[in-house]
Each structure stands twice: as structure tokens, then as C-alpha cells.
Amino acid sequence: MLESERPGLEAAGSEEEQSDDRPGFDPPSGYDPDRIEAAVREFLIGIGEDPDRDGLRNTPRRVARACGELFAGLGKDGRTLLETTFDMSHDEMVIIRDISVQSFCEHHLLPFQGVAHVAYIPPPSGRVTGLSKIARLVDVYAKRPQVQERLTTEVADALVEYLGARGVLVVIECEHLCMTMRGVRKPGSRTVTSAVRGQLRNPATRAEAMSLIASRP
Numbered sequence: 398m399l400e401s402e403r404p405g406l407e408a409a410g411s412e413e414e415q416s417d418d419r420p421g422f423d424p425p426s427g428y429d430p431d432r433i434e435a436a437v438r439e440f441l442i443g444i445g446e447d448p449d450r451d452g453l454r455n456t457p458r459r460v461a462r463a464c465g466e467l468f469a470g471l472g473k474d475g476r477t478l479l480e481t482t483f484d485m486s487h488d489e490m491v492i493i494r495d496i497s498v499q500s501f502c503e504h505h506l507l508p509f510q511g512v513a514h515v516a517y518i519p520p521p522s523g524r525v526t527g528l529s530k531i532a533r534l535v536d537v538y539a540k541r542p543q544v545q546e547r548l549t550t551e552v553a554d555a556l557v558e559y560l561g562a563r564g565v566l567v568v569i570e571c572e573h574l575c576m577t578m579r580g581v582r583k584p585g586s587r588t589v590t591s592a593v594r595g596q597l598r599n600p601a602t603r604a605e606a607m608s609l610i611a612s613r614p
């Protein structure tokens with residue numbers, strides 16, 4: 398089937414779709430789709446492709462639009478996300494495990510993906526944040542060109558700085574496509590990074606968090 402015949406794809410170039418007012422579409426402040434589009438066209442020529450052939454004609458525009466989502470975290474931080482808190486008077490550890498992570502390695506602009514586990518001890522006020530905000534926090538720092546180590550520390554530091562968490566442990570495990578699709582070609586290899594702050598530096602508390610993260614039903 399020709400691309401132009403496929404349902405949904407024909408509309409990709411319509412005025413309506415170009416307006417980028419899709420619900421939830423919140424591109425970074427410096428987002429310039431025209432520049433991305435021009436660059437992708439050049440890129441296609443550079444790899445020896447014909448950007449005017451049928452299947453590629455709308456690709457630069459599609460990539461430009463996709464970049465508004467894929468890099469939506471650029472220029473943002475977790476401050477506003479972590480402003481919404483609830484009074485639970487809970488002063489024990491909270492763990493959100495297996496949060497999916499999708500990011501781009503800043504060296505090759507290839508994806509790395511996997512999971513994040515976040516443990517935190519609420520601030521002395523006992524106020525906790527909504528569970529979804531932790532997952533959104535990971536997204537804010539993942540949706541940009543990144544390295545896994547920085548992603549890990551940025552999530553941990555945001556929880557201390559913006560929520561006032563008394564302790565934080567962030568563990569991220571990802572597979573990097575730049576190590577599997579090309580280069581050293583080691584499919585299945587996973588990189589594990591961690592960042593620990595405050596009371597979770599205590600060996601016993603940290604061990605408790607790690608065992609809860611590792612436990613499986």
C-alpha cells in the first residue's frame with residue numbers, strides 16, 4: 398500500500414495537523430519546527446536519500462513535529478510539578494518502581510530506554526507528592542538530549558530541592574541503542590546508575606529501599 402493511501406497518513410500534511418495545537422502538545426521554548434524540517438531534509442540528502450521521493454516527502458515535517466514531543470523537557474524543571482502536594486502525615490519511605498524511561502543519548506541522538514525506580518522520604522511536613530508527578534518528573538529530565546548519569550542526578554536533586562524530600566534514591570536501568578545498533582554492538586547490555594541523597598545515604602535505609610526495589614511479586 399502506498400503511504401498516501403494509508404489511513405491517517407494522508408492527513409499528515411493538512412493545515413489542521415500543521416497547527417500543532419494537539420492536546421497536551423507542549424514543546425520546549427526554543428522549539429523551531431522550520432529549522433528542524435530544513436535540517437532533516439539536508440540530513441536525508443547527506444545519507445544519500447532522495448527527500449523528494451514519495452515516502453519521504455512529508456518526513457522532515459513529521460520529524461519536526463515529533464521533536465516537539467520527544468524533546469519537550471528542554472528548558473523545564475520539576476518545580477511546578479512538585480508544587481502539588483498532599484498532607485498525608487507520612488514520614489516513611491515511598492517507592493515508585495518500574496517507571497518507564499525513554500530518552501536520547503546526547504552523543505549519538507539515539508534512544509536509550511528502560512526503567513527508573515524512585516524512593517523518597519517525604520519532607521518533615523509529611524506532605525507527599527502525587528505518584529504521577531514522580532513519573533512526570535522523570536519525563537521532564539528524560540525528554541531532552543541526555544546522559545543517563547545526569548538524568549539520574551537531576552531527578553534526585555529535584556526531589557530534594559523542590560519537594561524538600563529528606564532522603565532520595567534514584568536507580569535507572571537502560572539499554573542504549575548506540576551500544577546495540579552500532580559501534581560496539583552489545584545487545585542486551587544494560588547500564589545501571591544511581592543517585593542517593595540525604596537520609597537514604599544511611600546504609601540500613603538504603604538497603605531497605607534497594608531490597609524493596611528488587612523485590613518482585
Ligand SMILES: Nc1nc2c(ncn2[C@@H]2O[C@H](COP(=O)(O)OP(=O)(O)OP(=O)(O)O)[C@@H](O)[C@H]2O)c(=O)[nH]1
Pocket residue numbers: 502503504543544545546573575576580581
Ligand atoms: N557515560 C555515558 N556514556 C554514554 C551514555 N550514552 C552513550 N554513552 C557513550 O558515549 C561514548 C561516546 O564515545 P565517542 O568515542 O566520543 O563516540 P563513538 O566513537 O561513537 O564511540 P563508540 O560508541 O564506542 O563507537 C560512547 O562510549 C557511548 O557508549 C551515557 O548515558 N552515559
Ligand SMILES: [Zn+2]
Pocket residue numbers: 502503504505506507573575576
Ligand atoms: Zn550514544
